[in-house]
Amino acid sequence: xxxxxxxxxxxxxxxxxxxxxxxxxxxxxxxxxxxxVQYPNxxxxxxxxxxxxxxxxKGSYGFEAEFNKSQTSFHLKKPSALVSDSALYFCAVxxxxxxxxxxxxxxxxxxxLVKP
Amino acid sequence: EAGVTQFPSHSVIEKGQTVTLRCDPISGHxxxxxxxxxxxxxxxxxxxxxxxxxxxxxxxxNNRFLAERTGGTYSTLKxxxxxxxxxGVYFCASSPRTSGFSQETQYFGPGTRxxxx
Numbered sequence: 695x696x697x698x699x700x701x702x703x704x705x706x707x708x709x710x711x712x713x714x715x716x717x718x719x720x721x722x723x724x725x726x727x728x729x730x731v732q733y734p735n736x737x738x739x740x741x742x743x744x745x746x747x748x749x750x751x752k753g754s755y756g757f758e759a760e761f762n763k764s765q766t767s768f769h770l771k772k773p774s775a776l777v778s779d780s781a782l783y784f785c786a787v788x789x790x791x792x793x794x795x796x797x798x799x800x801x802x803x804x805x806x807l808v809k810p
Numbered sequence: 811e812a813g814v815t816q817f818p819s820h821s822v823i824e825k826g827q828t829v830t831l832r833c834d835p836i837s838g839h840x841x842x843x844x845x846x847x848x849x850x851x852x853x854x855x856x857x858x859x860x861x862x863x864x865x866x867x868x869x870x871x872n873n874r875f876l877a878e879r880t881g882g883t884y885s886t887l888k889x890x891x892x893x894x895x896x897x898g899v900y901f902c903a904s905s906p907r908t909s910g911f912s913q914e915t916q917y918f919g920p921g922t923r924x925x926x927x
Contacts, residue, residue, distance in 0.1 A: 730918070737814075737920035738853075738901060784853060795866045797843065797855040798916060 696721045696789045700801035708809055713775040715804045717768045717785030726788040727768040728798065729759055733781045741783075744768060755779070775808045782806075812836065814919035816902050822925045828890040831922045835884070835904030841865075842885050843905075843916060844877060848898035856900075859885060860907065892926045899923050 697720045707713050719725055729741040742753025749761040759770045768785060782805050786798040815834045823829050835842045844856040856875070857867040861882035870877070874893070879885040889896055903916040 728915070737816075738903075738918035740915050740917060743915060786853075795868075796841070796858055797866060797869070798845075798853075799855070800845075800853040802852050 696725075696787050696799045698785050698787050698799055698801035700783075700785055700804045702804050703802070704805045704807065706807050706809065707775050709777050710774050713770075713772040713779065713806065713808070715770040715783050715785075715806060717770065717801060718766050719768060719785070719787045720766065721787055721789035723789050725768075726790055727759075727761060728786040728788070729753065729757070729768075729770050730784045730786065731781050732784065732803075738784065741770070775806075777808050777810055780806055780808045814902055814904050814917055816900075816919040816922050818922060819920065820923045820925075822927065823892055824927050825894055826891045828888065829892055829924060831887045831889075831900050831902075831924070833885045833887070833902030833919060835902070836917060838906060839904035839917075840882070840907035841905040841914070841916075842879060843903040844885070844887055845901045845903065845918075846898050847901070847921075848895070853901065856887075889924075892924075894926050897924055897926045 699718045727744040730738040732738050741757050742751050744751045744761045752758045757772050782803050784803050785801040817832045821829050840861050842859040845853050847853045855869040858865045859879045862879050876888045899921045901918050901921045903918045905914040905916045
C-alpha cells in the first residue's frame with residue numbers, strides 16, 4: 695500500500711528566510727510525487743510533480759522539490775519565503791505499478807506561516 | 811480555460827437529510843475523481859470515473875454515498891441519509907486521458923464544505 699507522511703503539522707518561518715516542508719513516502723515501485731497548496735478559502739492548487747528524470751523539480755511560485763530515493767523523501771523548498779506563501783501544503787504520491795490505480799494518496803498537510 | 815468547478819461551496823444540513831454535490835470538470839477531461847477531507851485529516855480518495863464509467867470506487871465509505879456521471883460530463887455525489895461523520899470538505903479533480911495518463915496532473919476544484927448537524 696502507498697502512504698505519505700508529513701511530519702510537521704505547522705512550519706513557522708520569517709519572511710525572506712528559506713522554507714522547507716518535509717514529505718516522506720512509501721510505495722512498492724517507483725513513485726510519482728506531487729505537491730499541492732491550499733490558500734485560505736481556496737481549492738487545491740498544483741505546485742509541481744516528479745515523474746522521472748532530474749531529481750530537482752521546479753514548480754510554480756518559486757517552489758522546488760528534491761526527490762531522494764534512498765531517503766524516500768520529496769521535500770518542498772523555497773529559497774526566500776513570502777508572507778503570501780502562508781497556506782496549507784499537501785504532499786501526494788501515486789504508484790503507477792501498484793494496486794492503488796490512478797488515485798492519489800495524500801499526507802496530512804503542513805500549515806506554513808510566514809511572518810513579516 | 812475554466813478550471814474545475816464545484817457547487818455548492820458550502821452546505822449545512824441536518825442528520826438524516828440528503829445532500830447532492832456537483833462537480834464540473836475541465837472541458838475535455840475524461841478522468842474525474844472525488845476526494846474528501848474529514849475533520850482536518852488526510853485528503854482521502856473516494857472514487858474515479860473514466861467518462862461515465864466507474865473505474866475505481868474503492869474509497870466510497872458505504873452505500874449512503876452514490877456518485878454518478880451521466881453522459882461523461884459533470885458528476886454528482888449524493889449522500890443519503892447524511893450522518894454527522896460525513897462532515898468535511900469534498901474535492902473533485904479531473905485530468906485528461908492520454909497514453910501516459912498515469913503521469914497526468916489532477917486539477918482540483920475549490921471543494922464543497924459540508925456540515926452535518
